[in-house]
Amino acid sequence: MNRIIEIIEKKEKEVKRTGSMWDWQEGYPESQWKILCELENGKFFEDEKNLLFYTTENEKIGFKAMPEYNQDKTDFITAKTSENIKYWSSDYQITKSLVEDGVFEITDRVGHYIKLRVEPMVKEVSTVTNDFKSVRLSSQELPLLYIALSKNLFNRPKKGQIYYESHSDRSCTLYLKADYHSELESSMLMAQYQGKFRQSNAEYEWNNLKNKIDEAQISDKENIKDLELYGVYDE
Structure with a gap:
């Protein structure tokens, strides 16, 4: 698990209440924004089956594939281009850049948005065969x-x-x-x-x-x- 090393950009979605039955529950948009902001100085993990972000309060954003259902990361892909891969999990869309190393964008179901950079997961190790x-x-x-x-x-x-x-x-x-x-x-x-x-x-x-x-x-x-x-x- 590696560090989230930089918050590049973030934007809170303005929520206007109309009093209708379709309004967000009171306090809900604010609590979701707080979770995204707590990604600063958080942790990140990615492998063939998982893509997970942990806030400083140990809130989890992302997905963990279930091997018992033969899942892997491809099951969470909603779109893929030469520039990025978009994943959808629970209440979040996660976009992984294919042109900027370690850069992700996260948008929650409210519309709050954050762009961040993580440490690479692959650690450099010695090429000596008996290290x-x-x-x-x-x-x-x-x-x-x-x-x-x-x-x-x-x-x-x-x-x-x-x-x-x-x-x-x-x-x-x-x-x-x-x-x-x-x-x-x-x-x-x-x-x-x-x-x-x-x-x-x-x-x-x-x-x-x-x-x-x-x-x-x-x-x-x-x-x-x-x-x-x-x-x-x-x-």
Whole structure:
């Protein structure tokens, strides 16, 4: 999950009340405008199936495709040209620019409009074939990560993307392929923003684990692939 780095333009729709039964509910247009304004300094996530914006108050705008219905992002497309793609989800039209990198326009059902720029989702990683990041986890932190990956709460690694080395104090050093480390960081941040840490009875421990993973450093250890494979992975 990456930052929303710039609000390029925004415009509040003027709502004139006539007293008719078709008027917006009192307070509704104002509350929608407030949500759009809170996208400033918010977060953004996009992959093959999801396009999501999170406000600073953790309001969610966008869509999450449901694999059980064989959905992906194409199911939300309403128009596509050489310049942009338009998506419709719930009460929002989201336009993704194909000529300006990271630029989106969002219009809600009231007519409020905002144009913003996000950080690119793809992180630059080393092209070296055996690039790994390492992090040492305690005997209390290791089960948390194992359980989360076993239950697919975070993105699971593929075989060969995590190796481990045990120590006498029952801690372990994990060696994560740099591309997988980036995926794990994003999925942990999304879980945190969705409130999954807060909903558990171990929020403090989950936040600490996330911080540890975030702080993993490029490893200079040789022959990492001679170590034991981590026990949770997709073939």
